[in-house]
Amino acid sequence: MTTLDRCRGALLGLAVGDALGAPTEGMTPAEIHARYGRVTDFLTEDAAGTDDTEYAVLCARGLLAHGRSITADDVADVWLDAVAAQRGGFHGAGFSEMVALANLRSGLRPPQSGSDSYEMWSDGAAMRIAPVGILCMGDPDEAARIAAVDASVSHARDGVFGAQAVAAAVAVAMNAHDHRDVIDAGVRALPRDSWSARLVGRALDVAAAAGSPAAAEEALYAEIPLFHYPWADAAPEAIALAFGLFAAHRGDFTQVVLAGVNIGRDSDTIAAIAGAMAGALHGAQAIPERWRAQVARVSGRCITATAGTDLVDLADRLHDAGRQSSALREVAVDGR
Known part of the structure; x- marks a missing residue:
């Protein structure tokens, strides 16, 4: 398995x-089972990535333009360039992104654009941040640093922490062979005394105590979701469920993604995070070919400027940029 295959994965x-998780978003496991049984495949012929995928495209575009020197203002400009002419659309867009865009359009700049929001702790940054892990392959600390830069445009506090955990996990997964190394990297990126760290730790304990992956899924749903909160998009919850399911299924791509789909709540984001980590760990070869073909070209349903983006080509460009930036970083370190 090559590093290029991991980037594509x-x-x-x-x-x-x-795309798999979009139809079950906001549902309970019982509701999903009653309507679909256990979801094991796409539920519609036109299944496509949602805002999670399309904001990841914007994240990647910023990284390709600015590399590891990217600033929060650079990210803000990428967002504004992409949506400045868009009227309507934004199908399925999350609250955190729409608030951030409204803030940017009104003249606020990061970090104010992310902190002046009632959705500052949502999972909207974590869902899009995998390209940072690709660029920073093998360097989780740098991935966490750049993730905080990107996330500050739309988030603060735990919204940023969740993005850092996912980016660090993906960065390590790019070179790892054991799913536990991926989990450990994500955990290390979380501030120790943070809401996210505590909930992720609880999820990992729940998964470890369960007698089987199926039992872990049930226990995680019973223990982790913030049922008192009106929306299912809190970053600590989504990150905890993604990492808990990833641990329960030992990073197996198909099983952990389908577990995210069938657990409901913010299922598209949970499955997207788990899919990015498992895809980086096992490569695109671990993803069923028909699934890869279904999502390879972005639909642009939310952000019209992303329509037609080829995700394989985008991954290849990130791979090249990541190798180049790693080489330059090594030269800089050796020259000190």
């Missing part, structure tokens, strides 16, 4: 999880 895995 991370981006396609995100999009596959997103």
Whole structure:
């Protein structure tokens, strides 16, 4: 398995999880089972990635334009360039992104554009951040740093922390052979005394105590969701469920993505995060070919400027940029 295949796996895995999970978003496991049984495939012929995938495209575009020197203002400009002429659309867009865009359009700049929001702790940054892990392959600390830069445009506090955990996990997955290394990298990226760290730790304990992956799914749904909160998009919850399911299924691509789909709540984001980590760990070869083909070209339903983007080509460009930036970083370190 090549690093290039892992890059493709991370981006396609995100999009596959997103597209598979979109129909079950906001549902309970009981509702999903009553309507569909256990979901094991796309539920519609036109299944496609949602805002999770399309904001990941914007994330990647910023990285390709600015590399590891990217600033929050650069990210803000990428967002504004993509949506400045868009009227309507934004199908399925999350609250955090729409609030951030409204803030940017009104003249606020990051970090104010992300902190001046009632959705600052949503999972909207974590869902899009896998390209940072690809660029920073093997360097989780740098991935976490750049993730915080990108996330600050639309989030603050735990919304940023969740993005850092996912980026660090994907960065390590690009070179890892054990799913536990991926989990450990994500956990290390979380501030120890944070809401996210506590909930992720609880999810990992729940998964470890369960007697089987199926039992882990049931226990995680019973223990982790923030049922008192009106929306199912809190970053600590989504990150905890994604990492808990990833641990329960030992990083197996198909099983962990389908677990995210069938657990409901913010299922497209949970499955997208799990898919990015598992795709980076096992490569695109681990993703069923038909699933890869279904999501390879972005629909642009939310952000029209992303329509037609080829995710394989985008992953290849990120791979080249990541190798180049890693080489330059090594030269800089050796020259000190």
